[in-house]
Amino acid sequence: xxxxxxxxxxxxxxxxxxxxxxxxxxxxxxxxxxxxxxxxxxxxxxxxxxxxxxxxxxxxxxxxxxxxxxxxxxxxxxxxxxxxxxxxxxxxxxxxxxxxxxxxxxxxxxxxxxxxxxxxxxxxxxxxxxxxxxxxxxxxxxxxxxxxxxxxxxxxxxxxxxxxxxxxxxxxxxxxxxxxxxxxxxxxxxxx
Amino acid sequence: xxxxxxxxxxxxxxxxxxxxxxxxxxxxxxxxxxxxxxxxxxxxxxxxxxxxxxxxxxxxxxxxxxxxxxxxxxxxxxxxxxxxxxxxx
Numbered sequence: 001x002x003x004x005x006x007x008x009x010x011x012x013x014x015x016x017x018x019x020x021x022x023x024x025x026x027x028x029x030x031x032x033x034x035x036x037x038x039x040x041x042x043x044x045x046x047x048x049x050x051x052x053x054x055x056x057x058x059x060x061x062x063x064x065x066x067x068x069x070x071x072x073x074x075x076x077x078x079x080x081x082x083x084x085x086x087x088x089x090x091x092x093x094x095x096x097x098x099x100x101x102x103x104x105x106x107x108x109x110x111x112x113x114x115x116x117x118x119x120x121x122x123x124x125x126x127x128x129x130x131x132x133x134x135x136x137x138x139x140x141x142x143x144x145x146x147x148x149x150x151x152x153x154x155x156x157x158x159x160x161x162x163x164x165x166x167x168x169x170x171x172x173x174x175x176x177x178x179x180x181x182x183x184x185x186x187x188x189x190x191x192x
Numbered sequence: 193x194x195x196x197x198x199x200x201x202x203x204x205x206x207x208x209x210x211x212x213x214x215x216x217x218x219x220x221x222x223x224x225x226x227x228x229x230x231x232x233x234x235x236x237x238x239x240x241x242x243x244x245x246x247x248x249x250x251x252x253x254x255x256x257x258x259x260x261x262x263x264x265x266x267x268x269x270x271x272x273x274x275x276x277x278x279x280x281x
Binding site: 016019020021022030034038041042045046048049050052055064068071072075076078079081082083086172175176178179182183185186187190191 | 193195198199201202205206209212213215216229232233235236239240243244246247248249250252253255256263264267268270271274275277278279
């Protein structure tokens with residue numbers, strides 16, 4: 001591309017988009033995901049406002065301890081992923097892979113805890129159609145769990161194709177999964 | 193990014209999560225319930241800021257940190273309004 005055809009900010013003008021760290025498309029994805037989860041959580045709270053008694057009775061059946069454990073697991077996993085990027089930037093590729101492995105392993109722990117939670121609900125005969133609350137619970141936490149699965153796959157991929165750019169993008173996705181959980185957890189599990 | 197910076201963020205997230213857990217043990221009635229809910233949402237907002245600023249690297253851009261902060265703050269305020277509206281009666 002010829003330089004004189006590029007659109008550049010005028011002298012002294014601020015290029016806001018260039019202030020975003022990493023890939024622009026990753027930020028588009030992060031913003032979209034936040035909007036989707038945010039909208040679902042708002043609708044969930046609106047459902048609560050319609051029938052708070054039934055909602056509270058259903059919500060009381062959730063395991064807050066499992067949710068809290070998963071919060072610790074995910075924030076620690078996010079830390080491991082951040083250290084992996086730092087190691088890769090310092091050309092410590094083996095170390096970076098180990099940290100990515102730790103992040104992914106904690107992602108698996110998250111899914112196991114979530115699996116126990118779902119199994120415990122299933123053993124009580126609670127499913128997605130049991131009530132409006134449980135429809136939202138399964139849809140929102142299930143969609144989030146799918147993101148965790150995707151994140152683990154992406155972390156494994158960048159442990160193999162380990163350019164700094166790939167790793168930064170994958171880890172940004174992982175932090176987004178973490179970010180969604182810290183907003184989802186209090187609304188679904190804690191606010192009673 | 194210095195390792196200390198990342199460790200500080202992780203510790204902050206653990207402390208904020210512990211504070212959330214402490215708030216869940218309280219079961220006040222009336223206005224106290226709304227205060228606890230507000231505290232829980234405030235802590236969620238602080239956790240989100242730590243992740244955005246430290247892990248996602250937005251701390252380097254005031255504009256984007258404020259933009260995401262405003263969006264998440266607005267979301268948490270709306271959540272709080274719906275929570276208090278749903279807790280009436």
